[in-house]
Amino acid sequence: MDLSTLFKITYGMYIVSSKNGDKINAQLSNTVVQISPEPATMLISVSKKNLTHEFIEKSGVFTINIISDLCEMTDIGMFGFRTGRDFNKFESCKYKLGKNGAPIILDKMVGYVECEVINTVDCGSHTVFIGKVTDTEMINSDLEPMTYDYYFKTLKGKLSKNATHYQKPE
């Protein structure tokens, strides 16, 4: 079978944030979908290696920040490829804490979706977190959401080894 076919699945680009007590963290993600309308329910898949995974497990909350295509790698790169364990990803980033306590990123973002975990599915290397939407607002509805295709082809974004669609070089 030709696993490169899986690269033809369409995704957007998001920063998924969470908290753990008074600590906050966030990571780049493309694996975000709405899975049911009423109540509005979102689903994300997160690598077990990521600090954000630990934070979501402990706090039971996450927030999906919808990145716009105004963003450059300098705006979002710090949220990927580095761990929040030894680096403050929010140092140069304008944000506020949401109602669920997870950070909402404010610059060049389309909007955000705050969620409360209602179910989890163990998927080996990754956990699927299913979250009920507890709040969602536009930040700038005139902006276009960034697609994964744009991130990859135009921004020359790299594929994380913890991505759900990572394939080991042969």
Add this chain to the structure above:
Amino acid sequence: MDLSTLFKITYGMYIVSSKNGDKINAQLSNTVVQISPEPATMLISVSKKNLTHEFIEKSGVFTINIISDLCEMTDIGMFGFRTGRDFNKFESCKYKLGKNGAPIILDKMVGYVECEVINTVDCGSHTVFIGKVTDTEMINSDLEPMTYDYYFKTLKGKLSKNATHYQKPE
């Protein structure tokens, strides 16, 4: 909260097919993601009202057909908004049966992903089916996958009342 924010989530457009004995059916879907890399695992969310839902539950298999942006509404419209209960969706459509028995659509498609259900999550109006990839091939890798945005804005595709992001008019 402003639920219109949820329309800013990015999706692709797919035809999800399945079988039940010697019967086949398929439906339009935007809710398709890869949730883990090894083994490659896909996730879809399907309305319980749909015949394809019944077929996936019974057969334990589904196939994701990746629609290209060469498709017009006349190529894909018959897979949405009508039920396969009283209408043969495949009458004017070139297809073959895959290894899992579900139909693979051949014209103007980028490729396909055959899956075997390994887990299901009840999400009220919808069921999330998690499927291990059992086969996947390109049909035409030069074609661009159709995005939901293109379907909605360029093809003027309608929002199904059974979509995961459907919102009742106020």
